[in-house]
Amino acid sequence: MPNAYLPLTCQHFTVACSFTNMIQIFTYQQLFDFTNAIFQKMGCSSVHAQTATTALLSADIRGIDSHGVARLSGYVRLWQAQRINTSPNIRIVHETPSTAVVDGDAGLGLVVAPFAMNIAIQKSQTVGTGWVSVKNSNHFGIAGYHAMLALQHDMIGMAMTNASALVAPTFSKERMLGTNPIAVAIPAGKQPPFVADFATTTAANGKLEILQRQNAQTPLGWVQDENGNSTTDAHILKKQGALLPLGSDKEHGSHKGYALGSIVDIFSAVLSGASYGPWAPPFPAYVPMPVNMPGEGLGHFLGAMRIDAFRPADEFKQHMDNWIERFRNATPINEHEKVLIPGDPERKMETDRLTKGIPLVDSVVADLALVAQTFDVDFI
């Protein structure tokens, strides 16, 4: 049973809101055991189930609620639609000393991406860096999790993925790209690591979903309608509208966000042989698969660079500490709002949630209860 009931506040979002919603708090272990059981019921081996659960729940711990256990039912529906293979033969199909292409065999991205990242890390140990492009995969959770796998090896980690098309390039009213996130994790010494993890859009889809639940409006510059006009309608994606690339409009550099999203798409999917652009497979199982797909499944791109392939790791870490301390102490605009280092908010959230528990809104709890019922598993 959940530990407590609390009103949900939206302190982590910059959009104005004043709603409250009933939530329930779960321990990490409760959610882990439940999710792990569901993945096993779907046919995952115990090792794969553990890998997938760890990757999925890293989002809940880090406060990226849209990408965590709230998506479990989505993975289940994809599996029911036979779009996910829970006993995949994940394998290298081509490689050089510093690169590989991995075929995910339609497996869970949550399992395929750590497999591929591990190859990148091994290659980095041998020749300094490792770069793996992945085809025939599925949604891999948060990019940051995979990038951070490199940190324990004194490596810089990188992770990106393409996703189904929700984003209109500059000048387009057609959705051509996914929110295509980029994550870069960089080790430091005494300071915690630098961990950037962001969608290449002005606002991540998860932020839009929160506004939808509140029936609130988006700021201008997040989305456009089916004709390419500005709108504040948080439900516009259901009406053929589109998310906007980082930069929002041409005058504010949306062509740069469009270029970034494109680079992620090409590195993840065109390099590997996955399906790209508007042909990327959708996450919701009720959305039909695109016709004439030019590749197999979703694509990812993972990289690892050994720090001491450039300079001694201790020396680098001392300078990263200096970098972080200097930026943390940059003169703030408001005294009470200090300059943050990428990864700061998520790490604070991690500390909070591992001690105080993970809050889930009622609709997610109800959804998980249905998943439990489907598989005849006790719900926590």
Place this chain on the structure above:
Amino acid sequence: MPNAYLPLTCQHFTVACSFTNMIQIFTYQQLFDFTNAIFQKMGCSSVHAQTATTALLSADIRGIDSHGVARLSGYVRLWQAQRINTSPNIRIVHETPSTAVVDGDAGLGLVVAPFAMNIAIQKSQTVGTGWVSVKNSNHFGIAGYHAMLALQHDMIGMAMTNASALVAPTFSKERMLGTNPIAVAIPAGKQPPFVADFATTTAANGKLEILQRQNAQTPLGWVQDENGNSTTDAHILKKQGALLPLGSDKEHGSHKGYALGSIVDIFSAVLSGASYGPWAPPFPAYVPMPVNMPGEGLGHFLGAMRIDAFRPADEFKQHMDNWIERFRNATPINEHEKVLIPGDPERKMETDRLTKGIPLVDSVVADLALVAQTFDVDFI
């Protein structure tokens, strides 16, 4: 002598303007011969002078006027201030099969970066990818030029550089980062290559300089004043104001632009041992060098990935053609404004300028005439 006089129109910028200014048109060869002569007068070998001239003028050909021959006098002044070594011993100080750190020996970035990119290309030929971080360098012109060096080898090229601090991170009123550009060049088959090259700010400093010359205002979201307030004053950088990271404000994702600029700074300077963040050396020679610099000179980061280290190059190129054609044919918002592929505007400009000549505004021509006088060289 220049070929013609024409009014300068500003069709390449999205900011509204209606001014005219006298310009003179020069052929590429005229500017090449002159610039090459000046670099030799500064003490460059004939090989270095040619390399530097080619890199510098690639900006003029591609329409990035702020980074081309208009900067020649700036390089001269840096050399006069003994901040540029025109006979550098550029060398690898550390390497692995896929990585290297290059010491630029305070040479022209225009020479150091192609040297480093060449190493990245060689390593890519051997082990699939090559990654070179550079310290002790100077301004390298446009990032796109260096990234594009990989294209002829059927490789994806990447180039980035840090630069002196003009950009305020999210929540900061202090300038901590340069405009830190990222360039990625990706080969295609029948289609021209995909070439993204952009500052990690909402607007590049060059666009601001154009507005300054016109005494025009910037759109909101490009710059802030010394207290971190929004402003449209194009001269605000001279009053302790700052450029804003891509995204403009927190609500529109400026923390993502800040993260991108930081990644460029860390890859270019912390990995190599160059000076980073607010300690990056300034381009204008009259600006004093920062005190307590934590590294040597400016830093760059260059990468090359062999396409066939992932999949057969022909197969990749066919899919890149398909990608490009599909995006070019995305439904446009306005019929007369088609969706562009990164690199399209610059390539069109290149075709125009190689046939019709390169226009320079009077102030740049006057500046070049002074440079000619300094070195007792005939001005074109």
